[in-house]
Structures are given as C-alpha cells and as structure tokens.
Amino acid sequence: MTTNLTQHFLLDPEVVFLNHGSFGACPRPVFEDYQRWQLKLERQPVEFLDSRRGLAANLRVARTALAAELGTDADSLAQVTNATTGLNIALQSLPLKPGDEILTTNHEYSALEKTLLFIARRTGAKIVTVEIALPLNSAEAFHDAVLAGFTDRTRLLFLSHITSPTALLFPIERLVAEARQRGIWSVIDGAHTPGHIPLDLDALGADFYSGNCHKWLMSPKGSAFLHVRPEWQAMIDPLVISHGWTADNKEPGVRGPFGASAFVDEVEMQGTRDPSPWLAVPSALAFRRDHDWWQVAAECSRLAQETAARVRDLFGLPALSAPSLSAPQMVAMPIPPCDPIAVHDALLRDYGIEIPVFEWQGHHIARLSCQGYNTREQMDLLVKALGELLGLEQPRRKLGQA
Structure with missing residues (x-):
C-alpha cells in the first residue's frame, strides 16, 4: 500500500491485526470523540x-x-x-x-x-x-x-x-x-x-x-x-x-x-x-472524508486480493469465488485441512498474527481482512507463517503436536 495510517489507530503494535471484519478498529480521533460524549454523559x-x-x-x-x-x-x-x-x-x-x-x-x-x-x-x-x-x-x-x-x-x-x-x-x-x-x-x-x-x-x-x-x-x-x-x-x-x-x-x-x-x-x-x-x-x-477513505479502501482491496492469490499459489487451492464476488477488503482464503484452533493459536503465539481460522462446510479457511493500518510486510509475514505451519515440512511439529 502507498498509504499507511497506522498512527491513527490504537491497535497493539505487537499484534499484526488482520481481523478487522470481526469487530473493526476505531481510529484515535473517533475514539476521542466517543470518550468526549461519555464524559459529557457522566458530568x-x-x-x-x-x-x-x-x-x-x-x-x-x-x-x-x-x-x-x-x-x-x-x-x-x-x-x-x-x-x-x-x-x-x-x-x-x-x-x-x-x-x-x-x-x-x-x-x-x-x-x-x-x-x-x-x-x-x-x-x-x-x-x-x-x-x-x-x-x-x-x-x-x-x-x-x-x-x-x-x-x-x-x-x-x-x-x-x-x-x-x-x-x-x-x-x-x-x-x-x-x-x-x-x-x-x-x-x-x-x-x-x-x-x-x-x-x-x-x-x-x-x-x-x-x-x-x-x-x-x-x-x-x-x-x-x-x-x-x-x-x-x-x-x-x-x-x-x-x-x-x-x-x-x-x-x-x-x-x-x-x-x-x-x-x-x-x-x-x-x-x-x-x-x-x-x-x-x-x-x-x-x-473517512478527511483521509479519502474510498481510495484507501481501493488500495486495501488490491493488497487483500494479491495476498489471497499468493496463498492460493502456495497451497495450490482454488479461490472460493471470482474476484468480483469477493468482499473487496475481506477474503476467505482456502487452506489445507488442519486443526483450525491449533493454527489460529500458533499464528498468534508464534507470529503475533490475529486472523480467524475455521472450518466451514468442509472448507478450511483463513479469513483475511485488510484495512488502512495494514502493510505489505504484514502480508509477507502471513504468507510465510501459513507456509511454515501448513507446508509439507514437519507441519505437526510446528503446530506443537506430537
């Protein structure tokens, strides 16, 4: 992405947050306005x-x-x-x-x-x-x-x-x-x-x-x-x-x-x-208006779709939809059969990546959300982590299994 707005968010810098789709993330000035209303209420x-x-x-x-x-x-x-x-x-x-x-x-x-x-x-x-x-x-x-x-x-x-x-x-x-x-x-x-x-x-x-x-x-x-x-x-x-x-x-x-x-x-x-x-x-x-957010969203969409393509190439698994039918900034990426809880926990524990991993109707999925605070370097880390955890080389050991 050419634009990164990490400094405007309150997210933990130790966590690579790739799950905006679940609960979002509130920009600092918006959160401050929220607190202003709360203080007014309490006064x-x-x-x-x-x-x-x-x-x-x-x-x-x-x-x-x-x-x-x-x-x-x-x-x-x-x-x-x-x-x-x-x-x-x-x-x-x-x-x-x-x-x-x-x-x-x-x-x-x-x-x-x-x-x-x-x-x-x-x-x-x-x-x-x-x-x-x-x-x-x-x-x-x-x-x-x-x-x-x-x-x-x-x-x-x-x-x-x-x-x-x-x-x-x-x-x-x-x-x-x-x-x-x-x-x-x-x-x-x-x-x-x-x-x-x-x-x-x-x-x-x-x-x-x-x-x-x-x-x-x-x-x-x-x-x-x-x-x-x-x-x-x-x-x-x-x-x-x-x-x-x-x-x-x-x-x-x-x-x-x-x-x-x-x-x-x-x-x-x-x-x-x-x-x-x-x-x-x-x-x-x-x-959103002040930061031309639809342009930011377009950059995020390109980054999300590019990352999903890299994961598809990594595992040789087809996409769940045509790009035009995927949510622009949120992509359900197929991954090899696995214990999704173990993969989620290993991603967070060993790589600091917060991303939902789950099984849905026979499909194993890592759902990537990409927002203005995410970077290409974070996407690189995600692809590397998935490859190490779910690749052919000793995946059980990497997931902490016997």
Whole structure:
C-alpha cells in the first residue's frame, strides 16, 4: 500500500491485526470523540439523557449524517447496538404463518441462522435453504440458484449482502427487486457492508436492512442501524417496550413521542443506555472524508486480493469465488485441512498474527481482512507463517503436536 495510517489507530503494535471484519478498529480521533460524549454523559447524566434537553436532538444529528451517507431518509433509519439486534427487530415483527416459507442460503451468519430457526419454531414457517455452490464464479449462478428457491409459499427472502464465513459479496439487487414484484419481504444482513462498499439503501429497495457502523465504517463498538422502508414501519415492534413506544398510528409522517418518526422513537428510546458509540458516528464519517477513505479502501482491496492469490499459489487451492464476488477488503482464503484452533493459536503465539481460522462446510479457511493500518510486510509475514505451519515440512511439529 502507498498509504499507511497506522498512527491513527490504537491497535497493539505487537499484534499484526488482520481481523478487522470481526469487530473493526476505531481510529484515535473517533475514539476521542466517543470518550468526549461519555464524559459529557457522566458530568450531567440527567441533562444528557433527557430527550427534551438534548438527547433526541443529538441522536437526530447522528442519524441524519448516516442517512446522507447511506442514501436514505433519517426517519427510516434507527440506531441499534449491532446488526443482529436490528435484524431480530425486523424478523420478529413479521406476521409469518404456518406454511409460509423463509428463503435463505447456506452462507448466512450463525447467529442469524439461529434467529431464523427461532422465528420458524414460533410461527410455524418453514426455512428453505438454497445451497450456493463454491466456487462462485458468476452473478448469474447466484441469482439463478436463489431464484429457483422461490415458490408460491415464499413470504420472506433473507440474504447477507456480504457473507461472514465466506466473505462473498452477493449481488442481491435483482433478487430484492424480484421479491418486491412477487410481494415477498426482503430482509438483508448488511453487517459487513457500510463503509466496505458504497451503499444506497433507497436505490437498493430492500424492505429491511441492518448494518454495523463499528466494522468497516470504523465507529465505536455498539453502533449499528436498522433501515425500514416507510410502508412497513407501522408493522415494526421493538424488542423492548419502553418510553418510545406508542399505541397510536405509526404510518409514515406520524411523529413519535420524542419527535422522530414513530418507528425511530420506538426503537431508539428504550430506557437508560449509553448512546455515545452512535453519537460518534459523524466523527467516523468525517475521518473517512478527511483521509479519502474510498481510495484507501481501493488500495486495501488490491493488497487483500494479491495476498489471497499468493496463498492460493502456495497451497495450490482454488479461490472460493471470482474476484468480483469477493468482499473487496475481506477474503476467505482456502487452506489445507488442519486443526483450525491449533493454527489460529500458533499464528498468534508464534507470529503475533490475529486472523480467524475455521472450518466451514468442509472448507478450511483463513479469513483475511485488510484495512488502512495494514502493510505489505504484514502480508509477507502471513504468507510465510501459513507456509511454515501448513507446508509439507514437519507441519505437526510446528503446530506443537506430537
């Protein structure tokens, strides 16, 4: 990379951090703004948390800034702690019935697979899981595989925009449009998407979309959003009934008790909690603008893809997808069969490398994330370490095995 911004981050210099995709890393000036909000809270908690005296207005500022970044209206965007929470709000609000079908894929995040199972057991709906075969080399292959799963009983389409285990960028746009044409709700898991690829929520047209700000957008941990199209906001019920709840009409244009849309107030105003991560989102957006982060991201993408190609050459294993269908800055790299926990621990213990290593549906994977604080020298170390741990020369001894 021609640009390295390590000095702006708080990461341990003794660790080669290649796992931005799990929890992100917050830049120093954004973290300082987060702490400024926390200090303000502690200095006068009543004033800070009183919606009449400032909280509602502060939340609105953050929501408006994020909405502009994501191509939508602030009254269709509510802050939540993480994407799993946002998706649970959407999924648990849908009036599914016995015999309804939930169409999804075999690449979804495990927490949301459990959520879908919970919904199915509670409502009597049936989960239909489409297998997206690997390697995935064309958008048409993905589109056709999911489209073949639609039936006259399909009521809900649940897809990841960027998958967690396989780091695939699913081309979901045509399927979202197809679902709308058929009267099927679309719920999109965008946990890895904001800040990773440009996102225009209104143009995409998904009925429900939840994403994290604390991953690739680099805001503090605990900042995420739920986006709901206006026509479905009246259907949304928060997971917690608290001060923001209203029994009145929640149709578009109706204000909630704290001045936002009724949908936003119900989701956001849920008793005492620290909103500082969310209030620091504008600072994260400003940091990205100040450092031309889409250019930084493009450099990171090149470095990630080049490193994945080196690992493929090292082990002679095919890629899991065409480059165009891989998440730009996050690549699931196939590695030889191994004990993934042992490999992960050896990478951290012997090389200081933090990277997820796991087995997924018969594939052994090291998932590389590349962000502005990473360097080519770190990629060299990763390739060297994987070669030493998983190469043909005494791999068992190198992993500490007998």
